[in-house]
Amino acid sequence: MKYAIILGNLGNTNDRFLSSGYKDQPTKEEMIKRAAAIEGVKGVELFGTWDITSENVEQVGGLLSKYNLKCASIIPDHFAQKRWGSGAFSSKDPAIRAQAVEETAKMAEAARALGCDLLSLWPGQDGYDYPLQADYRQERQWIEEGVRGLARSYPQTRFALEYKAKEPRTHSYLARAGDTLLLAQRTGQANVGVTIDTGHSFVAGENVAEAAVMLAAYGDKLFHLHFNDNYRSWDDDMIVGSVHFPEYVELLFWLREIGYRGWYSMDQYPYREEAQGALRESIEFLRAIERLLDEKSMGEIRELVKHGDAVQSTRWLRKRFLG
Amino acid sequence: MKYAIILGNLGNTNDRFLSSGYKDQPTKEEMIKRAAAIEGVKGVELFGTWDITSENVEQVGGLLSKYNLKCASIIPDHFAQKRWGSGAFSSKDPAIRAQAVEETAKMAEAARALGCDLLSLWPGQDGYDYPLQADYRQERQWIEEGVRGLARSYPQTRFALEYKAKEPRTHSYLARAGDTLLLAQRTGQANVGVTIDTGHSFVAGENVAEAAVMLAAYGDKLFHLHFNDNYRSWDDDMIVGSVHFPEYVELLFWLREIGYRGWYSMDQYPYREEAQGALRESIEFLRAIERLLDEKSMGEIRELVKHGDAVQSTRWLRKRFLG
Amino acid sequence: MKYAIILGNLGNTNDRFLSSGYKDQPTKEEMIKRAAAIEGVKGVELFGTWDITSENVEQVGGLLSKYNLKCASIIPDHFAQKRWGSGAFSSKDPAIRAQAVEETAKMAEAARALGCDLLSLWPGQDGYDYPLQADYRQERQWIEEGVRGLARSYPQTRFALEYKAKEPRTHSYLARAGDTLLLAQRTGQANVGVTIDTGHSFVAGENVAEAAVMLAAYGDKLFHLHFNDNYRSWDDDMIVGSVHFPEYVELLFWLREIGYRGWYSMDQYPYREEAQGALRESIEFLRAIERLLDEKSMGEIRELVKHGDAVQSTRWLRKRFLG
């Protein structure tokens, strides 16, 4: 099992009411050190701009080596600068669209330099807020073209498109597993796939295990996974298992069934929590489930999903987990 | 601990697409027998019209005695006849309003005859569907007046108002814990309180434990409790614990803290599930939590809620329940 | 413009609390007569079992002729009989899956006999309710196989898959525009496409105009349209425009832009409303928008969506519609 965390989860947190932040910002090395100290963590994901730029690749690579961590992926910055405010890949301004591609290309280079073959793209500003504000046909096509070009330019890199129905826009173009897979397919490039963020999937009203199975079944397109929890109406980015339970069991079951080999990466936003503890707790929760999901359990669940009796399934969960 | 179930949960189920039902309807005695056979069940709740009428009180009483079950409450019918279709207590037709009161009075008599002091009122048709369709001021007042009159006429009976934000109307007047408590207070009668249905509370966006504490703190007004689970957007009436987990732990903790002495009554709607098994599973889930909530655990949770550290709280839950 | 209504909208209505219904059931001829009397209505959609069977095709055809109505589509019954209760195309029972195909084939024949080339498939029971209850991989594939076989057998018939995230199951397989289009594509048959129900799209968290554009752009797959309104959390099936407004303007704009040539069919469920009036009101609302969407308005909206200024878009809507 390969656990990772997004490095920025260990940094300061803020929102629109407290933009200077709920915490203090540790140094990059301090964050990397804290990540490495979480049992089970083998890799970190890096945000463009915040964590990594073309200029500091070597320095970051050195720190990762020092703490024996891999770069699990880079998430290029398409959301944290004023220029992306009205869209990156789908900006109505061709210069911005070109910059979105260029910024991504830089991060593909950076990833390569760090021995990492995965870019998780989250074009969070690519969407719209109001009715009659967007050319859905044209703008979706621009995203498709941008990603296709990148995938062709960097054939050794896998581009995982992360979907999220809303925030920071009221509507994102990459909103759900299905529409994101459709766009990935439209690029015609084998190295374009999808990232599932469990919390985004909850908010989209999906069953996350079903989404994972669909992506796998329709072309082996589940490239990457972000874990967190929430109350289903918003991306609260909470500790895994703090709200939900059976759905994580089901997800871990199906990830094995579909032969998922990627990272299990924690993507939280611990506004007010001690971050290292919050991340450790998520991983310990997943590990506790994994321990109980032994071969016997896997076989039993296979029978349960084949049979479809909700009373039996619920009883099995209770007996296996609550004793 | 006093577990109960709503008798009708063991009957046929239907929806607007399959109005003849997903199942067959057992006889009343068969349903009572099945209820009694669920370990831990000491009482049943009876629906007016469906389970009990002024005419069959003695017969029902005999069956309950035979199977050693108490009548936990009666839920008068304010929703299952055409005449209530546009409201019962708040109907624009004064004759219907009078009938709503009369029907409730009959059930108060029936409850008394069965040695039961609790009526759970769920005026599900009292609401509205469209903008500009209702006189919110007048109609809420009619509900208040109807309930006040009943509470005065039957001072030995406790009237628990059950809230639910929507279904069968798009908006109910008794929608949330707060507005329902306000109406209960307005009656000025000590024997008017509130029923929490855990699923209704989820759908209302409430934290169910917080709602229970508020009702208790503001006049000891938590009179009754219905248990079920759902996906938070609709009253799915599922097996308790099939979706959520920490929130039930928290609820059971707080029910002890506030000294709740009423029933823990299962209110499910097992559309396609074998009903007895679905109800048994809910009670077994609650019992499993109760077992772990020993005095030591209670003390530890008291410290956790006083301290407020989410990492500690989540860790405690994991360690106590997942080992 | 071709307005239609679903015939059953004019019949009795019920829910799980009042299964005998809020209304009385008119005769089939009475319903057809009432449909024909709504200005603008040129066609009706027929539900299998409820409205049409292999046995009454000729009779129904006669009535449609008499009242000068076309059969806009048939919606085969995959939801209103006990045998479909745990799924039709995805039933774990191969006999039921075969029946689902067979029933659909009969309705394809019936449609042909009525001069109608469209079947709108709504496999509402094809889904699941609880975690660990379904084999997502296998069951989705069964739906795909069933639909592919039908599309091959009836190449002159268009099969429009209608998606809906939930109800009657807590999770449907055809849940959103994207995953439904993916399944349609997987059949490899040009005569398989998608039906958008505006209310289902609202509940799925989609922007309905964006969904329509995506289906059109990705293979001209918007085959059919159902109109109704709701409060976004449930399929309330209300009068069009009773809750929302700008989103219908936007949808009608984009339907013209993408060259949609299908029906505008009303799909409501007027629980307590006089049905003919409720349907008429929906059509009048759409017509009022259409009137204002003249060529000048179309040109102006084209500029607005190209420019993307929400203040301008909102102002335009206000000035054009509220004067």
Place this chain on the structure above:
Amino acid sequence: MKYAIILGNLGNTNDRFLSSGYKDQPTKEEMIKRAAAIEGVKGVELFGTWDITSENVEQVGGLLSKYNLKCASIIPDHFAQKRWGSGAFSSKDPAIRAQAVEETAKMAEAARALGCDLLSLWPGQDGYDYPLQADYRQERQWIEEGVRGLARSYPQTRFALEYKAKEPRTHSYLARAGDTLLLAQRTGQANVGVTIDTGHSFVAGENVAEAAVMLAAYGDKLFHLHFNDNYRSWDDDMIVGSVHFPEYVELLFWLREIGYRGWYSMDQYPYREEAQGALRESIEFLRAIERLLDEKSMGEIRELVKHGDAVQSTRWLRKRFLG
């Protein structure tokens, strides 16, 4: 009609992804000037810390006079400093609770100095995020005590409690109209009431007009109103009328019926929009409705809500507003 805006709406905007902001920050005078330039605006609401402090009261008062604006209310800062991060009035730290009261008292003084008798309290950090993290009984009581003390100390000032179900916490204590009114009542002070924010009410699943009527009917407790729009699942703080329409008509009708005499204050968050235009558009939308709500219309709506026929109500809206 007394329109106001929240001054900060004209300033920079940010979120957790772009904490430095989507815009540039104008000077205070520039913002006041822009507010005054919006036709119909007679007052501004001031945020503590951001707009007003004990130190700059005179300066702010001078600017308001210069531009002929009244101070409509002050919203004391209980959310925008690190010290409030885990709660203000309900902080587990008694020193913070004291500071919350002290800060509010300062703003009561500032308001008095500006000739304003209204404080709108939005204790947005007073809530919790995780299960088992909060002592609901104790913490709600602390809020009650804090507000009661302030209301007694400043009997000439009206304290309007603004509710919001979530953000920045996953659960707020002042979450819905009902529970907020209950707390207001518990203070036992006539000068404690409630602020409705239309968008918060949508997110809470309330019908905003019904909430307004309830607050008025239960003790004349609707003290203040914030206007904005959203998609019902999150506080998007959009231009009024950009998504919803009939519900604003209904609200304006009922505000007249209950004799509301307070401000109609715009509370938006125009992340990417030109702010002055976005605010102007909201006011123009409300004015357009007001124009159509003449005495004849008021009388007609009175009949509609008495009659309760949804078809009639919907038709009336269409005919009156879409012509």
